[in-house]
Every structure is written in C-alpha cells, then in structure tokens.
Amino acid sequence: GENVEQHPSTLSVQEGDSAVIKCTYSDSASNYFPWYKQELGKRPQLIIDIRSNVGEKKDQRIAVTLNKTAKHFSLHITETQPEDSAVYFCAASPNTGNQFYFGTGTSLTVIP
Amino acid sequence: AAGVIQSPRHLIKEKRETATLKCYPIPRHDTVYWYQQGPGQDPQFLISFYEKMQSDKGSIPDRFSAQQFSDYHSELNMSSLELGDSALYFCASSLGGTGYNEQFFGPGTRLTVL
Numbered sequence: 001g002e003n004v005e006q007h008p009s010t011l012s013v014q015e016g017d018s019a020v021i022k023c024t025y026s027d028s029a030s031n032y033f034p035w036y037k038q039e040l041g042k043r044p045q046l047i048i049d050i051r052s053n054v055g056e057k058k059d060q061r062i063a064v065t066l067n068k069t070a071k072h073f074s075l076h077i078t079e080t081q082p083e084d085s086a087v088y089f090c091a092a093s094p095n096t097g098n099q100f101y102f103g104t105g106t107s108l109t110v111i112p
Numbered sequence: 113a114a115g116v117i118q119s120p121r122h123l124i125k126e127k128r129e130t131a132t133l134k135c136y137p138i139p140r141h142d143t144v145y146w147y148q149q150g151p152g153q154d155p156q157f158l159i160s161f162y163e164k165m166q167s168d169k170g171s172i173p174d175r176f177s178a179q180q181f182s183d184y185h186s187e188l189n190m191s192s193l194e195l196g197d198s199a200l201y202f203c204a205s206s207l208g209g210t211g212y213n214e215q216f217f218g219p220g221t222r223l224t225v226l
Contacts, residue, residue: 102154
C-alpha cells in the first residue's frame, strides 16, 4: 500500500517568515494530494490540494508543489501569522480505492 | 452550508462494552469514510462506503463493523471495547466514490474507554 512520510514533525517560525513542510509518497498510482490543517481537538480542514496533472497550485499565502518523478510534494506558507499555528497533515490518494493515506503530521508554531 | 454531522460528540464506555457512532454526510454526498485518530497521531483510515456498499477497508479491527444506510448515513459499531480504542473518531464524506475528491470531515466523536 501507499506510504506517506512527512517532515519535519515540528516547526517553529517567527511571524512573517515562511514555513515549508515536505512529504514523500511511495505509490506512483497516487494522483490526489490534499493538505489538511488541524487545530487541537478539532476536525482536519482542507487548506489546499493538488492533482497529479498539475505541478504547482497557489491560494493567497499558501502554495503546494508536486514532483511526480521524485514522488514528493511540499506545502509552502508565506508571511506566517500566529493563527497558522496548528498541525498540518499531508495525504495521498491512489486511484485504486478511495482512502487517504496521511503523513504523520507537522506541528507548526508561529511565534509572534 | 451543511456540514458532516457526527453523534454523539463525546462517549464514555467501560471495557468490553459496545458503542455505536453515527455519521450524517453532507447532503448529496454518496461516500462516507471513518478514521480513528489517537492522541498525537495522524488519522488512520478504517473503512469507507460508496452508495451503501463497502468500497475500501483499512485498519479496522474485527471487533468493529460499519454500514451505510439508504439515506447515506453511516454507523460504526464497536464491540468488546478495549482501552486502546480511546480516540477521536472522524467521519468524512465526499461525492463520487473515488479518492480524487475532497473529503469533508465531521467534528469527531471522542471515545473514552475506562
């Protein structure tokens, strides 16, 4: 099955700096890569996603890049704000079946 | 906009008891997923249903079963509860039955087994 690895597990940045979280996946059949933000005790919420036919996608301060050849994708958050502090999960979904395989999460702390 | 509804939000059970968690997907969504998330862990996929049929199976223990009903709501039945079953259980829904579409998560049910 698919194996998703995520780094780093914790990340602290100063407010206004950029944050980058990286994920790798193993199954070349994976074709959908969402990123979820989860605040403590709350539900995961989709912040951005990318499909395998696209190399980069941007939504305001958030961007995701995908390298299918290398099987890795990254989340970039620019001009970080304290409210960006949360756990971020990447996920991969192969086109066989419909489950998401989640990374182990990155706890992001933005220091005011 | 309507979101995924889960009930109950909190549940406390004793070891060896049974529990039933309910999930009501977003209207018109035909696919439901169940995830288990332990403290500090990523969500672990348990099982999914598309059009009332099981569509994918993950790390769901044999003590658990689930189904999707004609109105598309789903129930996760958990028997012979163990301490290790204490976790947040999320239900998510999507439209289309494939892994290519956004999954919308419910607020979760926090299960505590004493």
